[in-house]
Amino acid sequence: MEMANVIEACNIKKKYKGFQLDVPKCNIPKGFATALIGENGAGKSTFLNILSGIRLDYKGEIKYFDEQEQNVDQVKERLGYAGPGNYFLPQWSIAQIEEVSELLFQTFDADRYQKLCQELGIGGGDNRKKVSSLSDGNKMKLTLAAVLSRETQCLLLDEPASPLDPLMRDKLCEMLHEYLEEGNGERSVVFSTHNISDMENVTDYCLIMEHGNIVEEGFVEDLKEKYILVKGEAKDAEAAKSILYSFSGNSYGFEGICLAENVDKLAGMDIQLETPSLCQISVAVMKANTNLKFS
Amino acid sequence: MRRMIRSYLALTPFLYRIVLFVFIPIAIIAMQQLFPMEDIVLCTFFITLIMVFAEILMDYWLFGGISTRDGAKLEYLKTSNYGIKLMKNALTINMVRQLIESSVMTIINIILFLVLNQGESLRGKDVLVSTNLLLLEYVVVVMLLTVARFFDGWQVNMFISYAGVILMLGGCYLVGKYVIIMFVLLVVLALLLSALSINIALKRVRECYYDKAA
Amino acid sequence: MNYLKILQSSGVPIYQQISEQFKEEILAGKLKQGEYLPSIRSLAKDLKISVITTMKAYEQLEAEGLVTGVQGKGFYVNAQDSQMLREQHLRKVEESLMEALQAAKIARMTKQEVFDMLEALSQMPEEKS
Structure with a gap:
């Protein structure tokens, strides 16, 4: 339409x-x-x-x-x-x-x-x-x-x-x-x-x-296809970190948002894929663009 | 004209109207009767003096701080094309109202004076000096309110109303001495200040659409 | 359509849940040819989901040829000829059997065992679904 x-x-x-x-x-x-x-x-x-x-x-x-x-x-x-x-x-x-x-x-x-x-x-x-x-x-x-x-x-x-x-x-x-x-x-x-x-x-x-800039825009359903929520085990964390768009990890495992086009690069890892919520996408995009430093 | 009056009424709270149109006039006239004065001009002076005080204080209730830089207060008006016009209408009607209210009170007072003091008659000079005092009150109020609206805080209005009283005291001497010259001068001043006051207030409101930076 | 069920955390995207349910209704003939689906915005309101989600669901139905969208009027149900209807059902059977065969392969079942199982299953009284 x-x-x-x-x-x-x-x-x-x-x-x-x-x-x-x-x-x-x-x-x-x-x-x-x-x-x-x-x-x-x-x-x-x-x-x-x-x-x-x-x-x-x-x-x-x-x-x-x-x-x-x-x-x-x-x-x-x-x-x-x-x-x-x-x-x-x-x-x-x-x-x-x-x-x-x-x-x-x-x-x-x-x-x-x-x-x-x-x-x-x-x-x-x-x-x-x-x-x-x-x-x-x-x-x-x-x-x-x-x-x-x-x-x-x-x-x-x-x-x-x-x-x-x-x-x-x-x-x-x-x-x-x-x-x-x-x-x-x-x-x-x-x-x-x-x-x-x-x-x-x-x-x-x-x-x-x-x-003051628009860093991401789109229909929510399109964004939910563009970004994918990835969850995986701690042993893959280091390898995944460089591929993921946003990343957070701890001793149990890692979680992050991955661009759909990059998901193939995660092949071989023991991961689970989910559709992210708008909130998760937004936080990931904001984290990637913010001036604030997270430890 | 109806729309102009509606604009004014829309901006005036119910309690404000009660105080301004009922309480203050009754209080003033009652006081006049409790402490009768011997002279018409003195009565008028008393009324105008109190009104300068009242007008400046009451204005905070209505237009308090509209000329400050904090234009966010007027956001709702700014979202409409009629917003600035509504402000202009209300300001205009308020000035006309102010002149009429004092005049009406003075006239009532003069009538009461004549009725209660049989034998006294209305002299031409009394009328002229009373008119001058009313004009003086108008000029002082309009002038000081234009300044007062640049500040947000009733204490400022309080302070400025004292200044108004001082101006009245100084002005009344001139008004009585040079009756004709002062009359002409005051009419010219009244017209000029009215236009200036509205324009300054509206200019400040329009400026709210812009930031001072950049 | 008087029954629609949305599960917020089922893992299946909401637009897909909606389109699946409409599809079933249409294929079952409960939504008649020419009938309009609820407007995207009223469906969104009723289900408390965003407009774009219902729109995507309807667009998917349109892509499958089940409904047609008319600008400014909404989406109506297409004629479902019986041939196509049968094909749809056949495809579904095929898909399910493929899945079953894959499972059988993993379980190292012989062809005969699979046939026997199918035979046995078809003898069972039909389950209410």
């Missing part, structure tokens, strides 16, 4: 002190959920801010919805960005956010917002509650409620899972599944996350970032 892209970013560059975001090309597939994975400070938030148009000082071009319009202002109504921290003014109340949102967005549905607030148990039914008095988890829920009450075509979520409890993470996945299903291929989701295993069941495409 031919893949359309919801966002095509080209030559994105953004410099900070001691850090540079440099994305020569990045296409985000339309109709799918894309996960942005990487270390702290890898540039995920910066990248999402740029994509959502709340950060404008960067070089490069971004094309949305495969359309000619190049200005983020024209698509903001259809983008739904949600971020952590001070997303709303801290003095706003739950009810006030409803009023503000109605002014800010044409498609904001107040009934849906109220329903979501109730469903997610934000503020315990008290709409006067101020944002500053909510816990981090509830703040994120409120952010999600506001953004999901609109008719958007692409959600851009910065670390939506981190402040949520396991039950809410499950609910978040469910809501994202619903969002994608209702869109029937017209809606897409991009989210950054450290909680890869919690989000794996709603990750279709994956971008792994390190030091």
Whole structure:
């Protein structure tokens, strides 16, 4: 099936002190959920801010919805960005956010917002509650409620899972599944996350970032064919180490991720092959590209 | 216009409205009646003095720190095309509201004064000086708030409101002495400062889309 | 299709588990010709798995000629002519027997022993599966 892209970013560059975001090309597939994975400070938030148009000082071009319009202002109504921290003014109340949102967005549905607030148990039914008095988890829920009450075509979520409890993470996945299903291929989701295993069941495409660069990307099912999880005995460890993409061993045996094309080189060893989880792949890719030194 | 007022109302919490529109006016007028003053101008001066204090403190509740570099606070507004416009509308309406509120209180006060003190009549100079005081209050508040919004912390607003009171005390002497000149000067200043204040605030909000580095 | 079972840690990739189960249903005639499979996104939602996984499962069914994908509409079940159906089953029998023969080789069974065993097995009352 031919893949359309919801966002095509080209030559994105953004410099900070001691850090540079440099994305020569990045296409985000339309109709799918894309996960942005990487270390702290890898540039995920910066990248999402740029994509959502709340950060404008960067070089490069971004094309949305495969359309000619190049200005983020024209698509903001259809983008739904949600971020952590001070997303709303801290003095706003739950009810006030409803009023503000109605002014800010044409498609904001107040009934849906109220329903979501109730469903997610934000503020315990008290709409006067101020944002500053909510816990981090509830703040994120409120952010999600506001953004999901609109008719958007692409959600851009910065670390939506981190402040949520396991039950809410499950609910978040469910809501994202619903969002994608209702869109029937017209809606897409991009989210950054450290909680890869919690989000794996709603990750279709994956971008792994390190030091401002995208070091690996692809559909999860393709990545699971590209990388293979290898487990073997300690006696083969030394020989395997040079072939494996990532390696960890101890006195009982070794384990590592191997590129599928190199598996043949392990012939003769007493090994077991498994399909790795997205989490295992991500950690392997991140380890291979990190500046941090592991002993 | 309706949209502008809605923008302002959307940004004002319920409690804020109660304090600003009910509590403060009633408190001021009640105080005036408890400690009756002999002079209309003195009454107006009292009102404007208190309002300078109140406005600057109350503003922290609404626009506290919007001109600081920490633009992350405004992320939600930034995700909408209407965000900056909403801010502009709210700031504009807030300034108009401020002038109207003080004026209305002054007028009520003058009426009460005339009713309670039979025999007194309203002199032209009283009206002119009262108007000057109202304009002075407006100018002082707008000017100081533009500065106060660069800092995030209610203590800053508290400190600046003291400065406002000092400015009022100094200003009232001039206002009474050079009535006509000050009137013209204050009208011009009020118009200029209003435009400047909104522009500075909006410029800072727009700058949130960019980083200072790079 | 009213029954689908996914095992998260069975070692068999999830997309394969799905396509296998659909294949069985189709070959058994439980999913009729022209019938649409559930949409990839609703199946993903119901099974709590990613969209790309269900898509891969359906693409595999398509590659085997069991279903046809229509852009924007989904996947529908192809006509399964009885000849092809029989062939499918024959292939399965062949595969299983090959496996059995290999095992027999390792166990050094003679041809006759294998035949006898087959004979004996076919005499047994059919097991419910």
